[in-house]
Amino acid sequence: MDTMTTTEQISAIQTERDDARQNLRDTLSDVNDKVGRTEDEMRPDHIIESHGVGASLIAGALGFLFGSVVTSRGAGPIVIAALLGVAISKHGSNDES
Numbered sequence: 001m002d003t004m005t006t007t008e009q010i011s012a013i014q015t016e017r018d019d020a021r022q023n024l025r026d027t028l029s030d031v032n033d034k035v036g037r038t039e040d041e042m043r044p045d046h047i048i049e050s051h052g053v054g055a056s057l058i059a060g061a062l063g064f065l066f067g068s069v070v071t072s073r074g075a076g077p078i079v080i081a082a083l084l085g086v087a088i089s090k091h092g093s094n095d096e097s
Helices: 006-041 044-050 052-069 075-096
Strands: none
Touching: 044 052, 044 075, 052 075
8 A cells, every 4th residue: 555645645636626627617618618609699680680581470470469469550560660670770780791
């Protein structure tokens, strides 16, 4: 059975601690990268660009729902026009960049 001196034990524990810290830093860096990519994919303008038909259908459904709840007859078309206008302006601003 090998016996380690106190100094050797301390050195081994410090090395193990430093390795654990480096592994934690690497893991946190990987998690931050994945979170950043997920945030980019979940941005509303990115979703609208990649799923234009679905976004239009949702805008229409929201306009229909809003229009059926509100007593003003022009509220539904106004909401649909506003949502489509935002989508078009986002698409136009991305083409200029």
